[in-house]
Every structure is written in structure tokens, then in C-alpha cells.
Amino acid sequence: MPIEILMPALSPTMEEGTLAKWLVKEGDTVQSGDLLAEIETDKATMEFEAVDEGVIGKITVAEGTEGVKVNDVIAILLADGETADDIGGADAKPAPASSNAAPAEPSEATEPAAGYGRSGSAAQEDKPAAPAAGSKNGERIFASPLARRIAADKGLDLANITGSGPRGRIVKADVENVTAQPATAKAEAAAPAAKADAPKGSAMATGPSTDVILKTYEGRPFEEVKLDGMRKTVAARLTEAKQTVPHFYLRRDIQLDALMKFRSQLNTQLEARGVKLSVNDFIIKACALALQQVPEANAVWANDRTLRFEKSDVAVAVAIEGGLFTPVLKDAEMKSLSALSSEMKDLASRARDRKLAPHEYQGGSFAISNLGMFGIDNFDAIINPPHSAILAVGAGVKKPIVGKDGELSVGMVMSVTLSVDHRVIDGALGANLLAAIKDNLENPMTMLA
Structure with missing residues (x-):
């Protein structure tokens, strides 16, 4: 039976992506491990x-297509x-059902597994498209379309159901014998779902509407x-961070003369x-050591704990x-x-080539943003959750300094x-x-x- 190739989730937070380029064409023979396509997430091309x-x-999805949802069929x-x-009609759109005809019940055997799925049966053709997966403890919930439909009819929250299918996928058997939730619980479960459908804390979800803004600049x-x-x-993410993270700011001036001299000596030896x-290399090292010297600050916020x-x-x-x-840098x-x-x-x-893997840009407790190379004297950076702090670095400039003995230099x-x-x-x-x-x-050695 033909196998559906589904849009993969290439990072924990990926919900959709762009199918940037197909590396195969129809009629090509492929083996396990062969490269099929290049997919752009919000952060990288993988x-x-x-x-x-x-x-x-x-x-079924042409290269260059944007907004392809995770688990959408992209090829057969x-x-x-x-x-x-x-x-057959695996990728065809289902025909409208007759008002007096009973809808066909999809067979459990036609449910796709996570990643790839089976296709080709009449039941599969009548299967409604799977809704966007929800989340459980910040992770996506994988469930078959039939399981989702049964859960919706019974008012069940998929986040409370353990899947027995491949990779923990929730299938028909997992939801058939679960007791339906009371109407109040169903309503409560629907509220966060509706909230999740709205743009997540984005700048696009606040302020005047797009139509109002366009009208403002009409002409x-x-x-x-x-x-x-x-x-x-x-x-x-940054709108959410600024709205939900209680920022405060601490400022210091740092004398770089000793560091610049020491850097010059090292570069001569390392040439x-x-x-x-670079000065940035010293800043990274200084921050890493400081987190060891003040270990209580080497932490992140995890909602109900640090x-x-x-x-x-x-x-x-x-x-x-x-x-x-x-x-x-771990x-x-x-x-x-x-x-x-x-x-x-x-x-x-x-x-810069968008070739980083997710594990290379996720994690950490502390960040550095250096705009000194652009001539910026000082600025305030926005924390990137779940980090607990970020150091905004300005340019090194010559300034008058009053020494301990009052001497000016x-x-x-x-x-x-x-x-x-x-x-x-x-x-x-x-x-x-x-x-x-x-x-x-200030004491680089x-x-x-």
C-alpha cells in the first residue's frame, strides 16, 4: 500500500515550514537515509x-510552498x-457528503503513523483533514484523525490521554473507552484551545488592526x-518576553586598556x-566564568520553579x-x-547560512548581544526566554578616567x-x-x- 510522506517536525517548536527544495522527483527510487527535501523552519534550512x-x-506539495503544516502530506x-x-484518491479532496447519506467511518487500519503514513483506501479518502496538533507540557500531541474526531465527539482532552501507537501516537483504541468529560470540563478545555488558535503574543495581535493602519497611510x-x-x-517571542518577563537593568562602565594590551600580546603569539x-571572545569567557563565580544567577525560570x-x-x-x-556555546x-x-x-x-541544527541555538541560561561593532555606545537588550539575563555590549571608546589618587587620564x-x-x-x-x-x-590574565 502506498505510504504518505508527511511534513516533519524538525524542531520542538515547529508547527509549519516552507518546502524550500525537492532533492528528488517523481519516479526516483529512494533508500532509507536518502535526502528527500530541504525544509525551512523559522530558524534554519534543514x-x-x-x-x-x-x-x-x-x-503533492511543490517546492517553494510556504506555511506547510506539520503532518501534512507532501509526497506519496x-x-x-x-x-x-x-x-488512488489518497491526496484528493473529499466530495461533499449528501445530507441524507451516512458518513463513512474511517478504518483504524488507515490511520497514518507519525512521520510516514499509509494511504490508498476509500476510507482514507473520506477521512477529514487532521486539525493542528495541540500540546502537552509544551510538546506536540500526535493523534490519528479518527482518534481526534472521537475525542472531539466525546469531549475528551487529548492532553490527558496516553497514546499506544508508534512514537506515542494516540489511536482509536486509546479514546474509545475513555469516559466523556462533563460539559463544564469540555467548555474549560475549549477555552485554552481557542486562546491557542490566536496569534501567540505577537506584535500582530496588539494595537490597531491592519485595516486601520493601512487606512491611516492611504495615499x-x-x-x-x-x-x-x-x-x-x-x-x-520578543513581544511576549517584554510583556511577561519583569525586566530590570543594571549598568556598568568597564575599562578595557588591560584587556586590549593582553589581547594584542596573545594575538601576536597565536598568529x-x-x-x-576578538574582544567578543573575552566577553564570552568573562560571562561564562562569572556564572560559575555567582552560581545562583546561572538559572532559568520554569514557571513553578527555577x-x-x-x-x-x-x-x-x-x-x-x-x-x-x-x-x-556549551x-x-x-x-x-x-x-x-x-x-x-x-x-x-x-x-548566516541558516544551517544550524536546533540543538545549536536552543538552551543556555545567559545571552550576549554586542552592538559595539556598529558604533552603539549603550542599549538595553530584551531577554530571550527562558534565559534569565542578557548582556548588552556597547562600543569601547576613549574617555577621561579619574584614578584612585585623583589623577586624570x-x-x-x-x-x-x-x-x-x-x-x-x-x-x-x-x-x-x-x-x-x-x-x-578588567583583569583578563x-x-x-
């Missing part, structure tokens, strides 16, 4: 591999001995720029190895066309400056601002963390100890 072997019988795979005639020339997945995600350290970490996983904002990535406190420099260059390069000074989540880090704790960062940068 390659999608075949799970089964067979012949590509039909491609034919097994050995099957032909295109065996596909003025402008160009409408369509939002891609990354820009939508940035808008939603033969092709290594050139998670405190042993290692320093530091994210660094990288600007790319249309948005930004925050690749994470165990940064353990790595040498040259190792951090090499890893950061690699992550930044692949971030000129030195290189860098202004930094630490944005802090007050749920995790209180004022005094944040001040201690920033003091440790400042001390590490101690970072090699």
Missing part, C-alpha cells in the same frame, strides 16, 4: 531524510511492485513586505596558528538577513579563548547593560554577577588561571 525505501509516486511513496494507479507610497517565519517568530582573538545549572552555556546573538540567531567556562573563538566563528558562519571604556529577569535574579544578585563580569574583563 535536510529531510527518507525513512522507508520505494519510488516517489507523487509529489510507492513500495516494490506498486504503480501510480495504486495511489502615501509604501511597499508591503511579507513576513517570513523568522520575523514572525522574532516578533512573537602562526591562524587564530585571532532550574540552576552546573555548566555555563552562553548564547551569543548573531545578526543575519531578516532576523537573528542565538547559537549557544560548557564555555571550560574552553580556552582560542577554542571559543573558533567555535563562535563556525556557529556564526552557519547561522584617558582610557578605553566600554559601557554594558545587564537586562535581568527579576523572577530569577534579584537586584543584589544581578549586581554581583555584573561585578564579576567587570572584574574578569585571571581568566587563563
Whole structure:
């Protein structure tokens, strides 16, 4: 029986993506592990591999198609001995049901498994499209269309049902014998579902409507720029962060003269190895060590608790066309400056090409955003949840400095601002963390100890 190839979830948060490019065509024979397509998520372009072997019988989603939902059918795979005639109406739209005709009941045998699914039966043709998956503890719920329909009819919350199908998929047997929820419980379950259907905390969900804004600028020339997945995600996450995370800000000036001198000496010695350290490499190391020196601040907010970490996983904002990535340098406190420099260059390069894997830009408790290279003296960065803090780094500029003996001199000074989540880090704790960062940068040789 032909196998449906479904749009995969390539990251924990992926709900839809763009089928950027097919790497196969109809009639091609594929083996398990062969690359089928390139798929763009909100953050990266990733390659999608075949799970089964067979012949590509039909491609149902053209390359370049945006907004393809996870678990939508994107192609049909034919097994050995099957032909295109065996596909039947698997990808055809169901005909409207007659008002006096009883709807056909889909067979459990036609339910697709997670990833790939079976197709080709008449029952499958009549099966309604699966609604968008819900979530359970932040994870997607996978359920067959028939199981979803039964659950909806009985008023059941799929989040409370354990699936027995492949990869925990909820199937017909899992929902058949579950007691229906009272009407009040059903109504309560519907409320969060309705809320989930609305744009999640995005800037598009607040303020004047699009029609009102367009009318405001009626008669003025402008160009409408369509939002891609990354820009939508940035808008939603940062609006949510600014609205829900209680930010407060701590500011310090850091003298860089000792660091600049030490950096110059190291780069002279490392030149033969092709290594050139940047000021940002020292900042990453200083922050990683500070999280060890003030371990209470190396934590994230997890709704009803905080998670405190042993290692320093530091994210660094990288600007790319249309948005930004925050690749994470794991165990940064353990790595040498040259190792951090090499890893950061690699992550930044692949971030700009949108070639990072999800595990390379997810996680961490602390982030760094450096706009000093753009000539910005100081700024306030928005925390990227679940991080508890982000350091905004300004440019190093020459300023007058009053020494301990009152003597006036000129030195290189860098202004930094630490944005802090007050749920995790209180004022005094944040001040201690920033003091440790400042001390590490003003005494750079101690970072090699």
C-alpha cells in the first residue's frame, strides 16, 4: 500500500515550514537515509531524510510552498511492485457528503503513523483533514484523525490521554473507552484551545488592526513586505518576553586598556596558528566564568520553579538577513579563548547560512548581544526566554578616567547593560554577577588561571 510522506517536525517548536527544495522527483527510487527535501523552519534550512525505501509516486506539495503544516502530506511513496494507479484518491479532496447519506467511518487500519503514513483506501479518502496538533507540557500531541474526531465527539482532552501507537501516537483504541468529560470540563478545555488558535503574543495581535493602519497611510507610497517565519517568530517571542518577563537593568562602565594590551600580546603569539582573538571572545569567557563565580544567577525560570545549572552555556546573538540567531556555546567556562573563538566563528558562519541544527541555538541560561561593532555606545537588550539575563555590549571608546589618587587620564571604556529577569535574579544578585563580569574583563590574565 502506498505510504504518505508527511511534513516533519524538525524542531520542538515547529508547527509549519516552507518546502524550500525537492532533492528528488517523481519516479526516483529512494533508500532509507536518502535526502528527500530541504525544509525551512523559522530558524534554519534543514535536510529531510527518507525513512522507508520505494519510488516517489507523487509529489503533492511543490517546492517553494510556504506555511506547510506539520503532518501534512507532501509526497506519496510507492513500495516494490506498486504503480501510480495504486495511489488512488489518497491526496484528493473529499466530495461533499449528501445530507441524507451516512458518513463513512474511517478504518483504524488507515490511520497514518507519525512521520510516514499509509494511504490508498476509500476510507482514507473520506477521512477529514487532521486539525493542528495541540500540546502537552509544551510538546506536540500526535493523534490519528479518527482518534481526534472521537475525542472531539466525546469531549475528551487529548492532553490527558496516553497514546499506544508508534512514537506515542494516540489511536482509536486509546479514546474509545475513555469516559466523556462533563460539559463544564469540555467548555474549560475549549477555552485554552481557542486562546491557542490566536496569534501567540505577537506584535500582530496588539494595537490597531491592519485595516486601520493601512487606512491611516492611504495615499502615501509604501511597499508591503511579507513576513517570513523568522520575523514572525522574532516578533512573537520578543513581544511576549517584554510583556511577561519583569525586566530590570543594571549598568556598568568597564575599562578595557588591560584587556586590549593582553589581547594584542596573545594575538601576536597565536598568529602562526591562524587564530585571532576578538574582544567578543573575552566577553564570552568573562560571562561564562562569572556564572560559575555567582552560581545562583546561572538559572532559568520554569514557571513553578527555577532550574540552576552546573555548566555555563552562553548564547551569543548573531545578526543575519531578516532576523537573528542565538547559537549557544556549551560548557564555555571550560574552553580556552582560542577554542571559543573558533567555535563562535563556525556557529556564526552557519547561522548566516541558516544551517544550524536546533540543538545549536536552543538552551543556555545567559545571552550576549554586542552592538559595539556598529558604533552603539549603550542599549538595553530584551531577554530571550527562558534565559534569565542578557548582556548588552556597547562600543569601547576613549574617555577621561579619574584614578584612585585623583589623577586624570584617558582610557578605553566600554559601557554594558545587564537586562535581568527579576523572577530569577534579584537586584543584589544581578549586581554581583555584573561585578564579576567587570572584574574578569578588567583583569583578563585571571581568566587563563
